[in-house]
Amino acid sequence: MAREPGVRREAILDSAATLxxxxxxxxxxxxxxxxxxxxxxGSLYHHFDSKESMVDExxxxxxxxxQHRYAQVLAQETDARRRLHDLVVASLKVVEEHPHATEIxxxxxxxxxxxxxxGYLRNAGRQVxxxxxxxIEAGIAEGTFRADVDPKILYRLMxxxxxxxxxxxxxxxxxxxxxxxxxxxxxxxxxxxxxxxx
Amino acid sequence: MAREPGVRREAILDSAATLxxxxxxxxxxxxxxxxxxxxxxGSLYHHFDSKESMVDExxxxxxxxxQHRYAQVLAQETDARRRLHDLVVASLKVVEEHPHATEIxxxxxxxxxxxxxxGYLRNAGRQVxxxxxxxIEAGIAEGTFRADVDPKILYRLMxxxxxxxxxxxxxxxxxxxxxxxxxxxxxxxxxxxxxxxx
DNA sequence: GTCTATAATGAGATAGAC
DNA sequence: GTCTATCTCATTATAGAC
Numbered sequence: 001m002a003r004e005p006g007v008r009r010e011a012i013l014d015s016a017a018t019l020x021x022x023x024x025x026x027x028x029x030x031x032x033x034x035x036x037x038x039x040x041x042g043s044l045y046h047h048f049d050s051k052e053s054m055v056d057e058x059x060x061x062x063x064x065x066x067q068h069r070y071a072q073v074l075a076q077e078t079d080a081r082r083r084l085h086d087l088v089v090a091s092l093k094v095v096e097e098h099p100h101a102t103e104i105x106x107x108x109x110x111x112x113x114x115x116x117x118x119g120y121l122r123n124a125g126r127q128v129x130x131x132x133x134x135x136i137e138a139g140i141a142e143g144t145f146r147a148d149v150d151p152k153i154l155y156r157l158m159x160x161x162x163x164x165x166x167x168x169x170x171x172x173x174x175x176x177x178x179x180x181x182x183x184x185x186x187x188x189x190x191x192x193x194x195x196x197x198x
Numbered sequence: 199m200a201r202e203p204g205v206r207r208e209a210i211l212d213s214a215a216t217l218x219x220x221x222x223x224x225x226x227x228x229x230x231x232x233x234x235x236x237x238x239x240g241s242l243y244h245h246f247d248s249k250e251s252m253v254d255e256x257x258x259x260x261x262x263x264x265q266h267r268y269a270q271v272l273a274q275e276t277d278a279r280r281r282l283h284d285l286v287v288a289s290l291k292v293v294e295e296h297p298h299a300t301e302i303x304x305x306x307x308x309x310x311x312x313x314x315x316x317g318y319l320r321n322a323g324r325q326v327x328x329x330x331x332x333x334i335e336a337g338i339a340e341g342t343f344r345a346d347v348d349p350k351i352l353y354r355l356m357x358x359x360x361x362x363x364x365x366x367x368x369x370x371x372x373x374x375x376x377x378x379x380x381x382x383x384x385x386x387x388x389x390x391x392x393x394x395x396x
Numbered sequence: 397g398t399c400t401a402t403a404a405t406g407a408g409a410t411a412g413a414c
Numbered sequence: 415g416t417c418t419a420t421c422t423c424a425t426t427a428t429a430g431a432c
Binding site for chain 2: 022023024026027084107108110111114139140143144145146147149150153154156157158160161164165167168169180183184186187188189190191192193194195196
């Protein structure tokens with residue numbers, strides 16, 4: 001059997017991400033992380049420079065995945081409703097793939113932005129906004145979406161609804177993310193109004 | 199001029215709330231609060247038992263206001279769309295009145311729930327959910343709202359969209375909260391779809 | 397009601413043996 | 415790669431003078 005470099009490293013990131021997500025980065029101590037892994041806190045520093053380096057790696061890989069998926073959606077040339085749905089699906093898949101990182105980002109961006117090394121989070125946020133605005137504005141231009149509400153406001157309402165689902169939605173066989181994605185798109189696009197023909 | 203007891207106390211709570219909201223409760227030190235007020239950290243303890251007592255007072259008054267406003271909405275006997283809109287308005291007024299407390303609650307509930315003294319936050323969350331579910335389910339029963347999406351999912355999507363607006367919405371003469379409230383209700387109820395007669 | 401001074405603790409991080 | 419041991423510093427909180 002080949003040795004597996006970085007397995008312990010991954011285990012540390014896993015424990016760290018779980019703790020960061022559940023109590024916040026600032027409130028999580030390196031000792032708690034080490035305890036969870038089953039080593040002593042000093043040993044963490046063989047793998048990582050600092051607590052912030054752990055956060056950085058967790059959040060970076062989340063954002064990398066996110067950017068990749070959003071780029072794929074934007075590359076498609078389809079109707080607005082379809083692309084909006086694809087953005088929702090892409091977001092929810094990232095949530096599924098990086099639930100802890102998502103929660104860390106949602107809860108602790110402001111805290112992290114205090115550190116210079118996390119300045120890149122500002123750009124990331126801007127890119128996400130651009131992706132949604134592109135789709136929303138295309139939809140308005142093609143006449144599919146209404147033009148009487150500011151696209152930025154629409155974006156922010158949808159963004160928070162979609163991303164914050166990380167706090168409560170646990171995918172299951174009964175309710176996969178595809179089902180939540182349908183509900184989201186359907187709610188945003190069609191609204192709550194009952195349009196059943198009777 | 200009469201002396202004004204509690205003025206300094208209020209100033210401390212103001213500084214604390216601002217700092218808690220912007221960097222998180224755990225990452226805010228009593229020294230930073232004292233600095234902001236213009237006194238030394240030891241002097242804070244003449245007014246408060248602990249840092250957590252400050253958070254407690256900030257969050258409690260927020261929740262008290264919230265419960266009061268929601269109760270008023272639920273006491274009305276009107277149609278579902280109207281009551282849903284009233285819940286949105288009530289929420290946004292609480293956001294306007296307690297922006298820092300709202301942000302603290304949104305970002306740090308998980309952290310606070312670690313402390314026994316904040317156990318009451320669980321109940322508060324449940325009460326809020328009940329208020330929204332009551333209105334949504336009444337709307338489905340009366341045929342106004344569609345029945346094909348789980349009310350709990352609708353609630354959570356709307357809740358996060360509405361409450362998280364505290365992070366980005368700054369009321370102005372041009373865009374008062376009534377305007378955001380209209381946009382929210384209109385988006386949720388009518389959807390993004392362009393229904394203009396042409 | 398605020399200050400000075402400090403106690404008590406726990407934090408992130410390091411050095412070097414194993 | 416982990417442990418032992420420890421450093422250094424910041425943290426919450428207190429005691430008592432003013």
